[in-house]
Amino acid sequence: MEKITSKFDKVLNASHEFGKVNHEPDSSKEVQINTPEKTMPFSDQIGNYQRNKGIPFKSYKDSKIYIVGSGIAGMAAAYYFIRDGHVPGENIIFLDQLHVEGGSLDGAGNAKDGYIIRGGREMDMTYENLWDIFQDIPALELPAPYTVLDEYRLINDNDPNYSKARLIHNQGQIQDFSKFGLEKKDQLAIVKLLLKKKEELDDLTIEDYFSESFLSSNFWFFWRSMFAFENWHSLLELKLYMHRFLHAIDGMKDFSCLVFPKYNQFDTFVTPLKNFLVEKGVKIQFNTLVTDLDLHVNTEGKVVENIITDQDGKEVKIPVGKEDYVIITTSSMTESTFYGDNNTVPVVTVDNSSNGQSDGWKLWKNLAAKSEVFGKPEKFCSNIEKSSWESATLTCRPSAFVDKLKELCVNDPYSGKTATGGIITITDSNWLMSFTCNRQPHFPTQPDDILVIWVYSLLMDKEGNYIKKTMSECTGNEILTELCYHLGIIDQVDNVIENTIIRTSFMPYITSMFMPRGKGDRPRVVPEGCKNLGLIGQFVETNNDVVFTMESSVRTARIAVYELLNLNKQVPDINPLQYDIRHLLKATQALNDYKPFLGEGILRKILKGTYFEHILVNHSEEKEEHESFFMEQIGKFQDWIKGIKN
Numbered sequence: 001m002e003k004i005t006s007k008f009d010k011v012l013n014a015s016h017e018f019g020k021v022n023h024e025p026d027s028s029k030e031v032q033i034n035t036p037e038k039t040m041p042f043s044d045q046i047g048n049y050q051r052n053k054g055i056p057f058k059s060y061k062d063s064k065i066y067i068v069g070s071g072i073a074g075m076a077a078a079y080y081f082i083r084d085g086h087v088p089g090e091n092i093i094f095l096d097q098l099h100v101e102g103g104s105l106d107g108a109g110n111a112k113d114g115y116i117i118r119g120g121r122e123m124d125m126t127y128e129n130l131w132d133i134f135q136d137i138p139a140l141e142l143p144a145p146y147t148v149l150d151e152y153r154l155i156n157d158n159d160p161n162y163s164k165a166r167l168i169h170n171q172g173q174i175q176d177f178s179k180f181g182l183e184k185k186d187q188l189a190i191v192k193l194l195l196k197k198k199e200e201l202d203d204l205t206i207e208d209y210f211s212e213s214f215l216s217s218n219f220w221f222f223w224r225s226m227f228a229f230e231n232w233h234s235l236l237e238l239k240l241y242m243h244r245f246l247h248a249i250d251g252m253k254d255f256s257c258l259v260f261p262k263y264n265q266f267d268t269f270v271t272p273l274k275n276f277l278v279e280k281g282v283k284i285q286f287n288t289l290v291t292d293l294d295l296h297v298n299t300e301g302k303v304v305e306n307i308i309t310d311q312d313g314k315e316v317k318i319p320v321g322k323e324d325y326v327i328i329t330t331s332s333m334t335e336s337t338f339y340g341d342n343n344t345v346p347v348v349t350v351d352n353s354s355n356g357q358s359d360g361w362k363l364w365k366n367l368a369a370k371s372e373v374f375g376k377p378e379k380f381c382s383n384i385e386k387s388s389w390e391s392a393t394l395t396c397r398p399s400a401f402v403d404k405l406k407e408l409c410v411n412d413p414y415s416g417k418t419a420t421g422g423i424i425t426i427t428d429s430n431w432l433m434s435f436t437c438n439r440q441p442h443f444p445t446q447p448d449d450i451l452v453i454w455v456y457s458l459l460m461d462k463e464g465n466y467i468k469k470t471m472s473e474c475t476g477n478e479i480l481t482e483l484c485y486h487l488g489i490i491d492q493v494d495n496v497i498e499n500t501i502i503r504t505s506f507m508p509y510i511t512s513m514f515m516p517r518g519k520g521d522r523p524r525v526v527p528e529g530c531k532n533l534g535l536i537g538q539f540v541e542t543n544n545d546v547v548f549t550m551e552s553s554v555r556t557a558r559i560a561v562y563e564l565l566n567l568n569k570q571v572p573d574i575n576p577l578q579y580d581i582r583h584l585l586k587a588t589q590a591l592n593d594y595k596p597f598l599g600e601g602i603l604r605k606i607l608k609g610t611y612f613e614h615i616l617v618n619h620s621e622e623k624e625e626h627e628s629f630f631m632e633q634i635g636k637f638q639d640w641i642k643g644i645k646n
Contacts, residue, residue, distance in 0.1 A: 005055060019057065021562075023567070024525070024543060024570070025042075025570055026573060027043040027044040027573040027574070027576060030043045041570075043570075044572055045572065045576075046128050046575060046576070050570075050572050051132070052569065053083070053569075054084035054085070054562065055568055055569075056084075056085055056086055056565055056567060057566060060088075060323070061087075063091060063324055063325065064091050064093070064320075064321065064324040064325075065077075065078070065081050065092040065327065066095060066307055066325070067092065067093070067094050067326075068094075068307075068327065068328040069094075069360075070096045070101040070103060071101075071102060071537070072102075072103065072105050072273075072553045073329055073538075073553035073557045074103070074329055074557070075270070075273050075277060076129075076133060076536075076553065077534070077536060077560055077561055078277050078282050079133055079273070079277065080557060080561040081325075082280055084562070084567055085565045089282045090280075090282070092281075093282070093285055094282070095285050095290050095307070095318075096284065096285070096286050096288060097286075097287065100286070102266050102270040102274075103334070104118065104332055104333055105266055106265075106266055106334075107265060107267060107442075108266070109503070111447050111450050114501035114503045115393055115395050115443060115452045116393045116503040117264055117265075117391075117393050118391055118507060119333075119391060119456070120454065121265060122258060123258060123261070124257075124549075126247070126574075126577065127549070128551075129551055129558055129571070133554060134147060134148040134149045137149075139151045140271065140272050141262075142154070148268070148273075152268075155439075156259040156260070160256070160418065161421050161422070162255055162256040162421045163254050163255045163420060163421035164408070164409075165409075165420065165424050166424065167221065167424070167427050168408070168486070168487075171485065172404065172487040174408070177254070178253065179218060179593040180217060180218050180222070180253070181217045182214065182217050183214075183217075185211065186219075189209070189210055193209065193238075193239050193242065196239065198236060198239065201235050202517070202518030202519060204235040205233065205234065205235055206231050206232070207231040207232060215231055221425060221427055222252045222425075223252065224432075225423060225432065225458065226255075228389070228456075228458065228510070228514075228548070229514060230458060232386050234514055234515060234516045237514050240544065240545070241546050244544075246578045246583055246584070247575075247580070247583045247587075249591065250587065250590035254421070258421075260438055260439065261439075263439075263442060263444060264442050267444055269550070288310075290307055290308070290328070291309065291310055291315075293326065293366075293367065294308065294317070297370075297371075301529040301530065301531045302530045303530075303532055303533075304532055304533050306319055307320060307326060324532060325532045325533075325564055326534070327533075327535075327557075327560055328536070329360070329535075330360075330364045330375075330537055331361050331377065331380075331512075332537070332538075333507070333548070334507055334509075335359075335360045335361060335508075335509050336509065337506065338506045339503065339505055340475065340476060341501075341503055341504065342475060342476040342477050342497070342500075343475050344475060345504075346390070346506035350384065352382060352383060355381050355383075356377060361377060361381050361509075364377040365377050371527070371529075373523060373528045373530075375521055375541075377539070379515060379516075379521045380509070380513060380521075381509060383515065384508045384509070385460070386515065387509050387511050387512040388460055388507060388509070389458055389460055389511065390471050390472050390505065390506045391507070392454075392456070392476060392479050392480075392502055392503070392504045392505070393453070393505075394451075394480070395451075395500065395502075395503075396452070396500050397499040397500070398499065399492075399495050399498070399499035401484065401487070401499075401500065402451060404489050405420075405437060405451075405453070408424060409437060413437050414440060416440065419437040419438065420438075423436040424436065428486075429464075429465060429482075429486055430459065430462040430465050431457035431458070431462055431464060431482070432459045433455065433456070433457045433471075434455070434458075435456075435483065437452075438452075440452065464482045465485060466485035466490065467479075467485075476504050477497050479504065480493070480500055480502055481493050484496055511548075513539055513547040513548060514547070522541040524540065525541070525542070532564065534561070534563065534564050535556075536553065537553055540556050542559070543573060545574050558571045581615065582615045585615055585616055586617060594617070604616060
């Protein structure tokens with residue numbers, strides 16, 4: 001540190017700010033006003049100025065970093081320890097109970113046995129932390145010096161994503177999905193929710209707040225199927241999502257707001273990032289279960305002294321030195337996955353009486369038993385009926401299903417271009433079933449005549465419309481039969497089954513992070529008093545970001561590294577588009593299905609012919625200018641004034 005900044009000592013030694021960085025600034029509380037004391041950017045002032053490299057206060061060449069869990073959050077932590085903390089890669093070791101890296105970002109299999117992907121992630125251009133990493137990670141297929149971000153941009157800039165069959169019903173008919181269909185009272189309810197303080201929403205559910213008309217609207221079909229929200233999930237999390245994706249609301253009907261990778265998430269993100277870390281010397285120790293931590297607690301804080309592991313059935317303690325750091329992924333949304341195939345049903349061996357006993361939950365529960373600063377894991381893992389759903393991965397040779405699929409795709413699915421453009425949701429499915437065909441091949445070595453399709457259903461307690469069982473009681477062939485019924489090809493189901501390999505995944509905790517919560521239920525990234533321990537992943541508290549995204553995982557990792565090392569660098573808050581008047585007006589118009597909203601007529605007249613004229617969307621179907629009731633009254637008032645003058 002002294003050698004790096006020695007030429008700046010006069011300034012740094014006289015500074016009142018150096019070493020006192022707020023590593024996680026909060027845009028929802030910050031008053032954005034420039035003062036002499038405001039030396040760093042505002043909390044959500046993103047851009048190239050935020051791309052400076054963090055300079056550590058001291059050398060960490062002798063520090064060891066232990067990262068529990070090798071998912072995207074853990075890998076991101078390793079990256080930031082190396083890039084911004086200058087920690088040697090060989091000093092970093094992953095401890096993972098699994099036998100493969102990637103955590104919930106999986107993707108595996110082959111054409112003979114069938115491919116499998118338990119789930120996918122919606123991708124957005126505003127994931128500043130995710131792209132901060134992948135702008136530097138060497139590309140999977142482009143030559144040096146190109147990066148993963150360069151590859152991502154190349155495919156999405158030249159192959160637009162959208163859907164022509166976002167909703168279907170009546171056994172395969174495309175349903176009108178051009179409108180959100182929200183009543184005025186429901187639009188107002190959304191506005192009121194955006195205005196509410198987060199602290200007002202502890203433990204409330206979506207159905208506690210919204211009316212039945214909202215819950216039966218197209219908008220809610222779009223939203224819940226896209227993000228996997230249930231009516232009983234957290235209203236607070238829904239609010240955070242609405243702020244986070246306000247800029248994208250108008251594109252949710254046809255998915256034109258999304259960007260997708262060329263391949264599956266494992267090959268696109270995990271493989272190149274793992275290769276980068278391994279080249280830096282990072283080690284990954286699989287089949288190592290971390291069960292607990294030895295914490296020394298005194299008036300100065302909480303310090304990890306030992307990591308307690310289970311290795312080949314034996315307890316092994318890993319000592320943690322004074323200069324070492326421990327990063328833990330608190331549980332996993334794909335914990336305790338149960339699998340099935342064409343002819344078998346996933347045998348689910350957990351229920352509410354035995355929930356949260358799997359390895360990831362145990363570690364978090366053991367930590368929570370030591371101090372309330374580690375949160376309340378039972379709030380998230382105690383109601384499997386409300387946190388589970390099932391997915392199926394179809395490995396398809398040409399069949400009647402593929403022929404029907406082609407009718408619903410934007411481009412021929414064998415073309416390598418956008419296919420369905422995102423999930424197609426079957427609105428009259430009792431299971432609320434959705435399916436998607438992403439760009440093919442979905443795996444780098446996938447044969448040309450194979451398509452990989454992903455299917456999932458939100459409602460686990462309902463009988464199918466054709467198969468009179470719940471989805472979780474069905475074999476893969478029965479799930480495929482139900483899908484064929486909804487596509488209007490039930491008479492050709494034998495042909496479809498003969499040419500389709502199915503691998504199913506029942507995930508008891510896949511939406512557990514959406515469960516209703518209150519303040520203190522999730523721990524902070526660096527819990528109060530912790531000196532060498534950071535918590536990352538989907539079950540930790542950040543100021544304004546959402547869960548169930550790669551961006552939020554990376555954000556938690558970045559905060560953990562910056563906070564523990566006290567780097568002179570902050571993690572910007574979420575993209576500030578929620579404050580942009582253009583996006584606020586665009587969302588207002590979209591939620592009202594582009595019918596005139598109150599005051600729109602007068603606003604258009606004020607803006608007409610000005611620099612800001614373009615911020616209101618004009619639609620071709622608007623053949624004539626509409627005026628609101630308010631504008632009509634203004635006109636009557638003007639006529640009255642003229643009458644008095646005359």
